[in-house]
Amino acid sequence: MKKTLILAGALIAALAMPSGAALAAGDYVKPPRHSWSFSGPFGTFDREQLQRGFLVFRQACASCHGLEYVSFRNLAEPGGPEFTPGQVEALAADFRIQDGPDSSGEMFERPGEIADRWPNPFRNKQEAAAANAGKAPPDLSVMAKARTFERGFPWFITDMFTQYTENGVDYINAFLQGYVDPPEDLDILAGNHFNLYYPGQIVAMPNVLFDGAISYTPEGSDRPVAPETVAQYAEDVTAFLMWTAEPHLEQRKRIGFQVMLFLLVFAGLLYFTKKKIWGRLGEDGAPEYRA
Numbered sequence: 547m548k549k550t551l552i553l554a555g556a557l558i559a560a561l562a563m564p565s566g567a568a569l570a571a572g573d574y575v576k577p578p579r580h581s582w583s584f585s586g587p588f589g590t591f592d593r594e595q596l597q598r599g600f601l602v603f604r605q606a607c608a609s610c611h612g613l614e615y616v617s618f619r620n621l622a623e624p625g626g627p628e629f630t631p632g633q634v635e636a637l638a639a640d641f642r643i644q645d646g647p648d649s650s651g652e653m654f655e656r657p658g659e660i661a662d663r664w665p666n667p668f669r670n671k672q673e674a675a676a677a678n679a680g681k682a683p684p685d686l687s688v689m690a691k692a693r694t695f696e697r698g699f700p701w702f703i704t705d706m707f708t709q710y711t712e713n714g715v716d717y718i719n720a721f722l723q724g725y726v727d728p729p730e731d732l733d734i735l736a737g738n739h740f741n742l743y744y745p746g747q748i749v750a751m752p753n754v755l756f757d758g759a760i761s762y763t764p765e766g767s768d769r770p771v772a773p774e775t776v777a778q779y780a781e782d783v784t785a786f787l788m789w790t791a792e793p794h795l796e797q798r799k800r801i802g803f804q805v806m807l808f809l810l811v812f813a814g815l816l817y818f819t820k821k822k823i824w825g826r827l828g829e830d831g832a833p834e835y836r837a
Contacts (some may be wrong), residue, residue: 577720601787
């Protein structure tokens with residue numbers, strides 16, 4: 547009994563410990579859980595947030611990271627940022643796409659078209675690594691699904707019932723806000739940076755988000771549509787990366803709900819059919835005859 551009380555007290559203390567508590571260098575800090583519009587079985591993307599997230603990606607991330615699995619036309623499709631076709635065509639035309647070979651066997655460049663994939667900022671991984679202190683920046687197309695973290699006990703049990711699957715986006719959102727001054731006793735090599743939420747806390751990627759660095763003020767207006775803060779930038783670009791990783795999320799959830807509804811109706815029909823057929827038999831298994 548005494549051991550049980552001790553274990554229970556230790557568990558309560560662990561759950562009560564704030565996630566942002568000061569830790570020594572190298573300790574792992576679990577990202578805090580964030581509220582997303584696309585969470586849960588009925589969650590959907592916020593179109594305005596996806597458009598802001600794309601703006602953040604283009605201005606703060608696209609110079610180093612690519613979107614290998616995203617075509618320009620995807621930006622105008624239902625379920626995503628839903629830019630107009632004209633906006634997407636103008637965006638694609640801003641890029642020069644290598645094509646060919648032509649009739650003489652030479653490669654050439656042309657303006658981008660909506661069917662083209664988002665161009666990588668580097669020609670190959672070797673060039674990307676050479677431009678970034680020896681480490682090529684990863685492609686961000688499916689990063690929201692590729693990154694995760696363990697929430698530990700008892701959350702991995704409750705997550706099964708709450709359908710929590712936002713580990714990846716919670717990590718990315720926290721990571722983008724996790725650049726802080728390193729502990730005084732920690733020596734960091736040149737070209738590396740301290741991030742509270744990165745495993746090991748030493749990362750090659752520098753901080754790219756700063757308050758007021760990206761304008762959310764529409765043309766002809768003097769007020770931004772959302773706060774121009776690091777927290778807002780991080781949330782918006784993370785939501786955008788969730789869409790690039792799962793562009794058919796809304797369709798999947800809608801079909802899943804329809805399938806569950808169909809199965810419930812089908813189960814009801816089966817029950818009443820069984821009751822209609824087998825209800826004719828008496829307790830001894832012989833058919834009952836009614837006058």
